[in-house]
Amino acid sequence: MTTPSDRALLRWYDRHRRVLPWRVLPGETADPYRVWLSEIMLQQTTVAAVKPYYARFLAAFPTIDALARAGEADVFAAWAGLGYYSRARNLHACAKLVAARGGFPDTIAGLEALPGIGPYTARAVAAIAFGAPVVPVDGNVERVAARLFAVAEPVPGARPRLAALAQTLNTGAEAQARASDFAQALFDLGATICTPRSPACALCPWRDACAAQAQGIAAELPLRAPKVARPQRFGIAWRLRDPAGRLLLERRPPRGLLGGMLGLPGPAWTAERPDAAPPAGVNDCREIGTVRHVFTHFALDLQVFDGRIGLEAAVDLVATPVWSDAASPTGLPGLFAKAVALPG
DNA sequence: CAGACGTGGTC
DNA sequence: TGACCAAGTCT
Numbered sequence: 001m002t003t004p005s006d007r008a009l010l011r012w013y014d015r016h017r018r019v020l021p022w023r024v025l026p027g028e029t030a031d032p033y034r035v036w037l038s039e040i041m042l043q044q045t046t047v048a049a050v051k052p053y054y055a056r057f058l059a060a061f062p063t064i065d066a067l068a069r070a071g072e073a074d075v076f077a078a079w080a081g082l083g084y085y086s087r088a089r090n091l092h093a094c095a096k097l098v099a100a101r102g103g104f105p106d107t108i109a110g111l112e113a114l115p116g117i118g119p120y121t122a123r124a125v126a127a128i129a130f131g132a133p134v135v136p137v138d139g140n141v142e143r144v145a146a147r148l149f150a151v152a153e154p155v156p157g158a159r160p161r162l163a164a165l166a167q168t169l170n171t172g173a174e175a176q177a178r179a180s181d182f183a184q185a186l187f188d189l190g191a192t193i194c195t196p197r198s199p200a201c202a203l204c205p206w207r208d209a210c211a212a213q214a215q216g217i218a219a220e221l222p223l224r225a226p227k228v229a230r231p232q233r234f235g236i237a238w239r240l241r242d243p244a245g246r247l248l249l250e251r252r253p254p255r256g257l258l259g260g261m262l263g264l265p266g267p268a269w270t271a272e273r274p275d276a277a278p279p280a281g282v283n284d285c286r287e288i289g290t291v292r293h294v295f296t297h298f299a300l301d302l303q304v305f306d307g308r309i310g311l312e313a314a315v316d317l318v319a320t321p322v323w324s325d326a327a328s329p330t331g332l333p334g335l336f337a338k339a340v341a342l343p344g
Numbered sequence: 345c346a347g348a349c350g351t352g353g354t355c
Numbered sequence: 356t357g358a359c360c361a362a363g364t365c366t
Contacts, residue, residue: 038362039362040362040363041362042361042362042363043361043362043363043364044349044350044351044360044361044362044363044364045350045351045352045361045362045363046351046352046353046360046361046362047361047362048352048353048361049351049352049353049361050362081350081351082350082351083349083350083351083352084349084350084351084363084364085349085350086348086349086364086365087349087363087364090364090365115364115365116363116364116365117364118363118364118365119363119364120362120363120364121362121363121364124362136362138361138362138363139360139361139362139363140361140362141362156346183362184362187362190362191361191362196359196360196361197354197355197359197360224359227358227359228347230358256348256349257348257349257350258349258350259349293350293351294350294351294357295348295349295350295351296347296348296349296350296351297347297348297349333350333351334350334351334352335350335351
């Protein structure tokens with residue numbers, strides 16, 4: 001067993017670093033706005049899923065000022081499909097604050113005080129955009145640390161210990177001098193070598209320093225607390241058109257599930273299959289099919305119905321009616337995009 | 345502090 | 356097919 005060498009990791013990074021849209025090339029200066037935007041999008045979200053959203057977002061909102069000036073509905077529409085929609089609300093609020101103060105704060109405390117920025121993102125932006133010598137601890141770094149130090153305690157309980165161990169990795173002179181590269185080297189190591197299922201230990205620059213590799217348990221770490229079962233829920237969604245053929249949508253409440261997003265109207269979702277009686281003022285009701293959708297903490301069977309409705313009845317049915325002229329409206333979260341796309 | 349909070353890809 | 360997981364944060 002050796003000690004994990006910051007120099008060895010950086011040498012590996014110089015040869016194998018991923019090229020990503022939000023990542024600058026060697027010698028270029030990072031733009032805090034782009035670093036921040038990418039970090040928010042990447043929270044609990046894969047690189048592949050983020051790439052097209054990042055490109056569209058940057059085209060629509062090229063600067064923090066452009067984003068700050070944008071309308072809330074446009075920000076939500078650009079985020080639709082990416083999930084965890086409180087990120088979009090906090091993103092916009094954060095942009096307004098940062099634009100008003102003339103730029104991002106460059107300290108961890110200053111960053112963490114902003115909406116949507118927690119311990120991880122504050123350190124990621126501080127390291128990547130401002131060169132602060134800190135180790136942002138995400139799922140990748142947690143996994144690397146759990147294996148490197150053979151931590152057998154399960155997460156999330158082991159999180160504080162893993163974070164403390166991770167901070168010991170950047171104490172070398174090269175890691176201090178190249179804080180941005182060092183943080184991203186840890187991400188890349190976790191994403192391409194020290195992967196969750198079948199780690200490529202033979203290719204790892206820290207192979208000789210890895211306690212889990214020495215014990216032959218690298219692939220088993222980190223241990224996780226047992227998951228709770230996902231309950232099943234049922235719901236109904238109405239695809240109602242007015243006499244002009246426009247589709248009735250509603251703006252959902254700002255907080256909670258799919259908060260702030262557009263959706264199809266329908267009764268609250270329940271643990272039992274609901275009665276599909278059409279609301280008052282709905283005519284020519286017809287069942288189209290069922291959409292199955294899995295959220296983080298429950299699964300949903302959503303029965304989809306078509307029908308016709310008048311303008312007055314729509315106001316009674318929906319708190320905030322939004323009429324869509326488009327044949328297939330965009331800007332909907334995944335669940336309602338599926339329901340709208342259901343052939344019928 | 346444990347639970348809420350989306351979605352799509354992988355094995 | 357289903358369980359797991361991905362650059363977490365908020366309450």
